[in-house]
Amino acid sequence: MRFSLWLWPYGRWGGIGGMVDAARRAEEVGFHSISISDHTIRPTGPEGEGLMDEWPDWAVLSGALAMSTTRLRIVACVVIPYRHPVTSAKQISTIDWLSHGRLTLAACVGWLEQEYAVLGVPFGRRGKITDEYLEAMRRLWTEDEPRFEGSHVSFSDLRFEPKCHQQPHVPIWVAGGDGPKSIDRTIRIGDGWMPMGNDKPEALAKTIARIQEGVARAGRDPSALTFRYTIGLGESERALGLLSGEIARAGGGIESDDPSSTPVFRGSPDEVATAVERYAAAGFTELAINPAGRSFEECMDRVDWFAAEVLPLLGTDY
DSSP states (O other): OEEEEEOOSGGGGOSHHHHHHHHHHHHHHTOOEEEEOOOSOOOSSGGGTTSOSOOOOHHHHHHHHHHHOSSOEEEEEEEGGGSOHHHHHHHHHHHHHHTTSOEEEEEEOOOOHHHHHHHTOOGGGHHHHHHHHHHHHHHHHHOSSOOEEOSSOEEOSOOOOSOOSSSSSOOEEEEEOSSHHHHHHHHHHOSEEEEOBOOOHHHHHHHHHHHHHHHHHTTSOGGGOEEEEEEEESSOOHHHHHHHHHHHHTTSSBOOSOTTOOOEEOSSHHHHHHHHHHHHHHTOOEEEEEEOOSSHHHHHHHHHHIIIIIHHHHOSOO
16 A cells, blocks of 8 residues: 655645645655645636635646655646647646656536636536646657647647656556446546545445456556555544535545535544555555644644554554
8 A cells, every 4th residue: 555645735834835845745755656646726616615815836846846756656636628738738748748757637527517618618528628638648648749639629740758767657646526427438548546535435446346347348457556645644524524525516536425525534543554454354455544634733643643553553555
């Protein structure tokens, strides 16, 4: 089991300096990656509840974190339809190039209809746009003279450099729910699956098994996939719960009996380690830790506690 530090909500770190310090500390205590999210605006109405106001550009933040660390991977959750795929492909390959191969793309379809409207992207076609843009980006990353002809983007007679440092390109995780389109996308092109929303590990295990069977039927190696989930650490984070509920209600995540909450680990080190092991038994290979806290100091106290008290109990290569 590997562990990632999820930076959102961003405002609690006290600016970019705090986020860089958090990334460096996560690297120092043995976390495998740091995770960031992607929004451009927050609606002022109830649909924006839980999002918070502060959303730095994902690519600029990823570049800053990459240049401030040496081993830590950057997991960038990027809403694929929001930007032209040539632009996104350039951002992704450049960050992977400057980090010497430490970027993972968690490809999101998106769920916030008001944000789509502001950006002028048709919300009802977001799934088809995601599939087309991902294929276009893969062409740019892997072909000497990329060509693509699609409904939403076409290009030819060009060169595209730098390519990704990782070959054939950065890992692509499919972020979202357990609906047929998300699962099909994972089976076809995914290097991992990152569900969003609240559900029990026993139920998630069934979806993981379904993905592994589909990947094997497609002639790919199911053991090569990463399965990653996000949990809270410490007292329940209201914003995290609200966001999980909104994503699920918009069809972008997993429905559950209680979509207003999200899994939270708290208690003694033994109790938290036991909870981690339940997710490992379900088939997850990575957990993103969202530490409770309203300040840099509170969040890092949680991270240091987890590293010092829980990780030694797991006996795994984290």
